[in-house]
Amino acid sequence: MEHKAGLRERKKNATWELLRKTALDLFEESGFEDVSVAQIAAAAEVSKATVFNYFPTKEDLVIGGMKHHTGDAARIVRERPKGTTPHEALCGHYLHLLEHGAPQVGLTDNPVFLRVQRLxxxxxxxxxxxxDYRRQAAVLLAEALIEEGNAPLTSRLVASQLLHTQHLLVEVNVRKLLAGEPLEEIRAAARAAAEHAFGLxxxxxxDLMRRGTEPPPPDTSYTHDGCRVEYHHHAESEVEAAAEQVLAEPVEDMLQTLANPDRR
Known part of the structure; x- marks a missing residue:
């Protein structure tokens, strides 16, 4: 029984890998939007239903792995030692992932990872x-903080700031990777960047970036409340022009247009 279970598991893993590789090949060749799940199934010689059994959505063929990490931050915060803040827990975990070159922090030159990031x-x-996956992670983290008795607004602010900071750090690492910078150089800079960001x-x-010089003259194309000066004027002019065009049209033509919208 154990032998059969092992064979089934290997077969499932092989099918998963085949479908993902086939999808990535097609997406790179034709673009994500222009490839259907039916085309992926045909190229992999499986049914469309089989694809959906392994990947519930087309997006999952590329970034489905992110779904499994949406609860990471909430779990880390729930399991943090007594006396530790969410900031300390998540900063420490991020630095730990950097040291181990984890994909979650964008520090791997794995070919599949790079293909996914380019797509x-x-x-x-x-x-x-x-x-949306990042939004879900922030929601789950905020819920974990609220469960501890923290104020909802404060919990959401803390969750949002911590996870957005982490996202920006990862984004910098990935951009450097895609630009072809050496991995070890990125790793060295990534730790300094993380310490700076979490330090902020x-x-x-x-008290950061307090202006030391006089500001430039106000942009006169905007009003004091932030609207473009001529925005309303343009909108009203367009409405008036459309109304004049309708009123200038012979009554019989208008009636025929209303009766048969496909006429035009």
């Missing part, structure tokens, strides 16, 4: 999905 950067719909969170930004 992610080039595909708006994948970026939106990735942003710890000590605050309220």
């Amino acid at each position: 992610l950067v080039a595909t708006p719909s994948l970026l939106i999905k990735a942003m 969170l710890e000590h605050g930004i309220g």
Whole structure:
């Protein structure tokens, strides 16, 4: 029984790898948006249902792994030692991942990881999905903090700031990787960047970047409340022009257009 279970598991893993590799090949060749799940299934010689059994959405074929990490921050904070802040726990964990070159912090030159990152950067719909996974992570972290009795607003602010800081740090690492910078150089700079970023969170930004010179003249294309000066004027002019065009149209033509919208 154990032998059969092992064979089944290996077969499942092999199918998973085949589907993902096939999908990445097609996405790189034709673009994520222009490849259907049916095409992926045909190229892998499996049914469309089989693809969905392994990857519930097309996006999962590229960034489905992110889904499994949305609860990481909440778990780390829940398990932190007594007397430790969420900031200390997540900063320490991030630095630990940097030391081990974990994919979660963008410090790996694994070819599949790099392929995924290139697709992610080039595909708006994948970026939106990735942003949603990050949003879910922040929600779960905030819920963990609220469960401890912390104020909801403070919990959400802390969760958002901590995870957004981490995301920006990872983004810098990935961009350097994709630009071809040596991994060891990125790793060295990544630790200094992390200590700086988490240090700003710890000590605050309220007194940073205080202006030492006079500001430039106000932008006259905006009103005091932030609206463009001519925005409303343009909008009203367009409405007036459209109304005049309708009123100038013969009544019979208007009636025929209303009766048959496909006429035009």
